[in-house]
Amino acid sequence: MKLGLIGTGRVGAFHAATLRSLAGVGRVTVADVDAGRARALAASLEVEAADSLEELYAEGPDGVVITAATSAHATLLHQALDHGVPVFCEKPVAPDVPGTVAVVERAASGAVPVQIGFQRRFDAGYLAARQALRTGELGWVHTLRACTSDMAPPPASYVPTSGGLFRDCGIHDFDILRWVTGREVVSVFAAGANKGEDFFAAADDVDTCAALLRFDDETLATVTATRYNGAGYDVRLEVCGSRDTRIVGLDDRAPLPTAEPAHSVPNAVVPGPAGERGTPYATFLERFHDAYVAELAAFVDVAAGRAANPCPAAEALEALYVAEACDTSRRTGLPVAVSDVRSRRAPGAGARGSSR
Secondary structure, three states: OEEEEEOOOHHHHHHHHHHHHOOOOOEEEEEOOOHHHHHHHHHHHOOEEOOOHHHHHHOOOOEEEEOOOHHHHHHHHHHHHHOOOOEEEEOOOOOOHHHHHHHHHHHHOOOOOEEEEOHHHHOHHHHHHHHHHHOOOOOOEEEEEEEEEOOOOOOOOOHHHOOOHHHHHHHHHHHHHHHHHOOOEEEEEEEEEOOOOHHHHHOOOOOEEEEEEEEOOOOEEEEEEEOOOOOOOEEEEEEEEOOOEEEEOOOOOOOOEOOOOOOOOOOOEOOOOOOOOOOOOOOHHHHOHHHHHHHHHHHHHHHOOOOOOOOEHHHHHHHHHHHHHHHHHHHHOOOEEHHHHHOOOOOOOOOOOOOO
């Protein structure tokens, strides 16, 4: 297969190296608005570089992977669909609901798949929790607790175009909660705060947030996120049921230093230089390395027509609705029904889709 990759920043470089290593991929061509950066990456990985998107598409790729800036996603997705090429795109589909809806409706009317990058769907822990819930091992679920905590904030230049903490970080939790449970969020109540750098408030964003979600079966979930988790990069999910519980992300690199006596919790992190566990995760690429590889391998199968799309654009839209509801709630201080956000969708009224 011949695959193209558009956007050669940190994530793009990681994905390009992954594509190069996948079985069945014979040629990888990278492109970027900075042609020099694309050529440098291509040289380091011994892949091809295209000086323009026209050149990339002229090669007749069997699929393209989009890892460019968020603001360019929708345009690049439409361009791939114009060429009739299967496309994988890192989240988000677009910075806003109208742009996302336009891509969803375009994809639904076409013949080629659009797979969105919610890598947690390919993480072994989330897969195991989903299986345990759906086989009845957990009984009925009453509470879900999810968190996404960055070790350090992103550059100030990133924040104004990130979409905000709920859309940038929380949206991963909203997607995985829907995917694990198979249920829909009906209402949210959210809040945000700023105790760190001034550039978050300057961008009308927050550096820490919390949301209470109510699902259509009355299950409750809490979602928290922060840009300042000094202990390390922490992403977890607790699925608590009437019979049992599963915790995703509780491994030997989870940044969870205990305040209890050193050996009162099996395998607990012991603060200080005498700590017995592995070095805590520092970034999302460390924590989800295997999941990122698995989702691109899945895309290769999707592009080749060997597998169904595991995360169509319509799924990303549903997670975005929840993120939009949370951001509205934190601004107004009031609960928000997700149906109210969905009713404002534009430009059309296409049918909802689900791969769950």
